[in-house]
Amino acid sequence: MDSFRVMRQDDNGNRFLLAKDLDRTAAEALAAQYEARGHKQLYWVEADGPARMVVGAALLHGGRVLAARRSEPAELAGYWEFPGGKAEPGESEEQALERELAEELGVKARALHPLPGRWSVRPGLHLRIWAAxxxxxxxxxxxxxxxxxxxxxxxxxxxxxxxxxxxxxPHVAALLARG
Incomplete structure (x- = not known):
């Protein structure tokens, strides 16, 4: 049986564990109880276990980097990003990046090294950008x-x-400056 936890985020972005080792129904009910109290914090339920990674590629070629303009989902359409996607279970970040670039762009690329930083896209989903x-x-x-x-x-x-x-x-600009 899957295990879930209830999390809370305050107005300053601090995250707190409220309960763990619950089934999904119990976790969702507890989160709903907290929300019903009228607190302004954000509450959510997430599966216990490691966060899933999203990998993006600062794909380098000829002294330039590839930027991709999103067409979906609607709330992201028109914004630019470094292309990539979610790592599948059992897949390394490097393997995921190379697979995603083949699927999204139709190219063969090699992951070189991760750039500094890791960002929470949403609870349980983190982004890391790689030089490729x-x-x-x-x-x-x-x-x-x-x-x-x-x-x-x-x-x-x-x-x-x-x-x-x-x-x-800034890290991508430094890569480009090194040539």
Whole structure:
């Protein structure tokens, strides 16, 4: 049987464990009780266990990095990101990144190393951006993107990036500066 926990986040972004080792029904009922009390904090239920990783690629080629413009979901459409996706169970971050780039862009690439930082996308889901190099193929917007653009270090700040991706731009600029 899966085990769930109830979490709380206060107005300052601090996260607290309220209960653990509950079945889903009990965890959801407890979270609903806290919410019904009218507290302004955020409450949620998540499965016990490690967070799932989302990997993004700062895909480097010819002194530029690939930016991908989201076409879905609606709330993210039009924003730019480093392409990638969720790691599957048992898959390393490197394997996930290389698989996602093949699926989303139709290219063969190699994951090089993670860039500093890790961001919570939502409870139980974390993002890490990796430096990667293009080995073969011309990227195409096959899944989830409406446009791709190779950008240089002086163009990075000109795009409307998703917040998590924007935070890694100084590290991407440093990669590009090293050539």
């Amino acid at each position: 190099e293009l080995l073969h193929g011309e990227p195409q917007p096959l899944q989830g993107h409406s446009e791709l653009r190779w950008v240089g270090p002086d163009e990075l700040d000109r795009l409307a990036w998703l917040d998590h991706d924007r935070e890694v731009l």
